[in-house]
Amino acid sequence: MRVVYVDNNATTKVAPEVLEVMMPYFSDYYGNPSSMHFFGGQVQKKVNEAREKVADLLGADPSEIVFTSCGTESDNAAILGTVDSYPEKRHFVTSRVEHPAVGNVATYLTRKGYKVNELSVDREGQLDLDELKEAITVQTAVVSIMYANNETGVIFPVEKIGEIVKSRGIPFHTDAVQTAGKIPLNMKNSTVDMMSISGHKLHAPKGIGVLYIRKGTKFSPFLIGGHQEKGRRGGTENVPYIVALGKACELAKKNMNDENTRVKALRDYLEQKILEKIPNTLVNGDRSNRLPNTLNVSFEYVEGESILLLLSDLGICASSGSACTSGSLEPSHVLRAMGVPFTAAHGSIRFSLSIYNTKEEMDYIIEKLPPIIQRLRDISPFWKDYLKSQGKK
Numbered sequence: 001m002r003v004v005y006v007d008n009n010a011t012t013k014v015a016p017e018v019l020e021v022m023m024p025y026f027s028d029y030y031g032n033p034s035s036m037h038f039f040g041g042q043v044q045k046k047v048n049e050a051r052e053k054v055a056d057l058l059g060a061d062p063s064e065i066v067f068t069s070c071g072t073e074s075d076n077a078a079i080l081g082t083v084d085s086y087p088e089k090r091h092f093v094t095s096r097v098e099h100p101a102v103g104n105v106a107t108y109l110t111r112k113g114y115k116v117n118e119l120s121v122d123r124e125g126q127l128d129l130d131e132l133k134e135a136i137t138v139q140t141a142v143v144s145i146m147y148a149n150n151e152t153g154v155i156f157p158v159e160k161i162g163e164i165v166k167s168r169g170i171p172f173h174t175d176a177v178q179t180a181g182k183i184p185l186n187m188k189n190s191t192v193d194m195m196s197i198s199g200h201k202l203h204a205p206k207g208i209g210v211l212y213i214r215k216g217t218k219f220s221p222f223l224i225g226g227h228q229e230k231g232r233r234g235g236t237e238n239v240p241y242i243v244a245l246g247k248a249c250e251l252a253k254k255n256m257n258d259e260n261t262r263v264k265a266l267r268d269y270l271e272q273k274i275l276e277k278i279p280n281t282l283v284n285g286d287r288s289n290r291l292p293n294t295l296n297v298s299f300e301y302v303e304g305e306s307i308l309l310l311l312s313d314l315g316i317c318a319s320s321g322s323a324c325t326s327g328s329l330e331p332s333h334v335l336r337a338m339g340v341p342f343t344a345a346h347g348s349i350r351f352s353l354s355i356y357n358t359k360e361e362m363d364y365i366i367e368k369l370p371p372i373i374q375r376l377r378d379i380s381p382f383w384k385d386y387l388k389s390q391g392k393k
C-alpha cells in the first residue's frame with residue numbers, strides 16, 4: 001500500500017545516512033567510553049565528536065550538552081533538577097499548552113505541595129507576557145515554557161520570555177523538542193538556561209535526547225549514578241544513538257534551508273488547497289509564528305478520529321493532536337486552552353511534514369480529503385443542524 005507519512009511531529013524516519021553511521025557501534029565499536037583501554041577510548045572520541053555536532057546545531061558549547069534518553073527525560077531533569085537545587089522555593093511557572101512531559105511534571109509538583117501557575121493562551125495560541133510578569137514571585141524556582149507547540153506549531157517569543165524571567169534572576173527552561181532542526185537556534189546570545197531536544201523528531205532514532213545546560217546554571221542530576229556527562233546524568237552512554245544524533249544534527253543544519261523554503265511551501269500549498277476545497281474549515285494557531293512543517297486544521301461538525309481512520313485506509317498517516325492524547329475522545333488540551341469551539345476542536349487534524357515529503361504526496365492528500373469530509377458530514381447530525389440554521393436544508 002502507498003504510504004504518505006505526514007505525522008513527523010509524532011516521530012520521523014531515521015535518515016539513511018544516520019542509520020549507516022550508527023550501525024558499527026553495535027557490532028565493531030562496542031566498548032564502554034569510560035574504559036581506560038584503547039577500545040573504550042576510540043568510542044569516547046566519537047561521543048565527543050557527536051557532542052560537538054549537537055552543540056553546533058544549537059549554537060552552544062560542547063560542554064553544555066548532556067545526553068539523555070529522550071525529550072521527556074530532558075524536560076523532567078531540567079525542571080526537577082532545578083527545583084531540587086532551590087529547595088526553599090516552592091513555585092513553578094509553565095503554560096497550559098505544554099507537552100505532557102512538562103504538563104504532568106506540573107501536576108506532580110502540585111501534588112507535592114508546590115504552587116503552580118499555568119499561563120493561558122489566546123485564540124491564536126499565544127501567551128500574554130504581562131500574565132507571565134505577574135506570575136513570577138520570589139518563590140519561583142524555575143520557569144518552563146515550550147519553544148514551539150507540537151500540535152499547532154505555534155512558536156513562542158522565547159527570547160522575550162527569557163528576558164522577563166532572567167530579569168527576575170530565575171532559571172529558564174524551554175522544551176525545544178519540536179523546534180531543533182526546524183528553525184535556527186543559537187544559545188550563544190540567548191536568555192535560555194536549559195533546553196530539551198529529542199533525537200526522533202529530527203531523523204535520529206527514538207530513545208535519545210539532549211538537555212542543554214548553560215555554563216554556570218545550578219543543576220542537580222536527575223539520574224544519580226556514575227560520573228558520566230560530567231556528573232550531570234549517570235548511566236553508561238548510549239553510544240550508537242549518540243553517534244546517530246550527532247549525524248542527524250549535522251544533516252539538520254544542512255537541511256535547514258530546505259525545511260524553511262521547500263517544506264514550508266509544501267505545507268502552505270496543502271493549507272491553501274484544503275481551505276479552498278473544503279468549506280467550514282479553519283486553521284488553528286498563529287499562522288505568522290509557526291513551525292514551517294506544521295498544519296493544524298479543523299473541519300467543523302466532524303470527528304477527527306473518523307477522518308484519521310479513513311485517511312489511514314488510504315495510506316495517509318496524520319494525527320489528531322499529540323500522539324499521547326490520541327485514543328481519548330476529549331479534544332486536545334491545546335485547542336481547548338486556545339478556546340477553539342467544541343464543534344471545530346473535535347474535528348482537528350495535524351499534518352506535519354518533513355524533508356522527505358513531495359508535492360505529489362500533497363496532491364494525493366488534496367485529492368482524497370474532500371470526499372472523506374463530505375462523507376462524514378453527510379452522516380453528521382451537527383452538520384445537518386448547521387445547514388438548517390443557515391436555511392440551506
Ligand code: PLP
Nearest residue numbers: 070071072099101150177178198
Ligand atoms: N516535548 C514535546 C514538545 C514533544 O512533542 C515530545 C514528543 O512528542 C516530547 C517532549 C517528548 O519527547 P520524547 O518522545 O523523546 O520523550
